[in-house]
Amino acid sequence: MSWDLEVDVAVAGGGACGVMTALRAAQDPDLVVAVFERSTREGCNAAISSGSLAAGGTRFQRAAGIVDSPEQHATDILAASGDHEWGDIVRALCAVAPEMVEWLADELGYPVEIGADMPRAGMSVPRLHTDVGRHGGGRLMAHLRAALEGLPNVAFVDEAPVVDLVVDDGTVTGLVVEQNGARQRVRAGAVVLATDGFAASPALMAEHCGDLGHPFYGGVATATGSAVPWLHALGARFRNMGACLRSGLVVVDHGTRVSPALQFNGAVLLDADGRRFVDEEAHGYSSMAGVLRAQPGERAAMVWDAEAMAATRHSEMMRDCLAAGAIRDLPDLPALAAALGVAADTLAAALEPLPGRRRLAAPYHLAWVTHGVLATQGGVVVDTAGRVLGGDGEPVPGLYAGGGTVCGLAGPSSDGYSSGNGLLAAFGFGWIIGDRLAGRVDAGPASQRSARLRSTS
Secondary structure, eight states: OOOSEEEEEEEEOOSHHHHHHHHHHTTSTTOOEEEEOSOTTTOOTTTTSOOOEEOSSOHHHHHTTOOOOHHHHHHHHHHHHOOGGGHHHHHHHHHHHHHHHHHHHHTSOOOEEEOTTOOOTTOSSOOEEEETTOOOHHHHHHHHHHHHHTOTTEEEEOSOOEEEEEEETTEEEEEEEEETTEEEEEEEEEEEEOOOOSTTOHHHHHHHHGGGOSOEEOSOTTOSOTHHHHHHHTTOOEEOTTOEEEEEEEETTTOOBOOTTGGGGTOEEEOTTSOBOSOGGGSOHHHHHHHHHTSGGGEEEEEEEHHHHHHHTTSHHHHHHHHHTOOEEESSHHHHHHHHTSOHHHHHHHTSOOTTOOOOOSSEEEEEEEEEEEEEOOEEOBOTTOEEEOTTSSEEEEEEEOGGGBOOSSTTSGGGOOTTHHHHHHHHHHHHHHHHHTTSSOOOTTTOHHHHHHTTO
């Protein structure tokens, strides 16, 4: 069998999981790591996300007087998802999250702060860590890819989509990569699938998520589930394929999203008749998507005031909305009622605060919001080391997976998604897999890391 290239670690996908895998694996200077990215021009879901990193028990939380721990973080996630069968995975990811966030800040120089002003449904304490200035996932991914450039044992190959796995007698021994119109066979001691989910595949979405209707799609075009057929051919197991990361905060006719913190700062959702129909704080933004889909026209009016705007306008989501002209400003209740086409007394009754909530005060801000899908949450089954499991429950030799390729943390329903789960799973598995390949943790007798990786060079 001929090979065009030989490396120790071959990573399919240069998003959050792929880059973190490479950064951590490259801590072993004897490993040669290659990351094959489909297209940085198309971007990745991490780059268009808020870039918020969920972690419990960090020094940033302690400095802010926030008491938290990986155990509490995992408990919150499992309470939202109800997916206790996936509990070992959740706990493994939550366990590495604090060290990972502090490493990003202390070793890579990323400007991290605790988002104490970023409350989320189902989150018992503030644990979203964000960048100073709130520039979002684009800034985070640019920073991490720049860190890769400084490593002599890593090659990041752009415009090089992986099109297949190479399998020899049940062991994954490499990848097939397409570059400049030609295909290359890349031999590797370990292959890591860090490609995205399948939210941009109409066929796979219709097959697995047809009950979500026809939501706005807010993810990247490259999330086509390319790894799904390769994994099926290996007999790998999948789970929770009907779950997605959804958003009920997509601004109609604009595609931007208002901040999830608005509803915790007094924002009210009104139906087409100007009546309040939901307790806004009772839902995360993913479960809110299902609530909005059930509304006439699959939309609702979100109303907030200057105090709520002041608390959220510095976020990248609100900056995008303001730049797009997606938010209307109304001076008083009669103007708001006229904009909504409802009677002023009906509107006044709807804006009465729920017990324990504050009363909104004029002037008001208004945006019509609908439901959207940002990414899928179903995927292949792995163990706590990120090894892909076959139909017999045993690891497929030579193959790891993370990111959108792997079953996420939302459970069987999109309603179980907790804020920060996506990047927690993507970066967390990258951290776990990379450290394992670099020998920072015991790889166990089944892997024999040193012998297997060196045998390809």
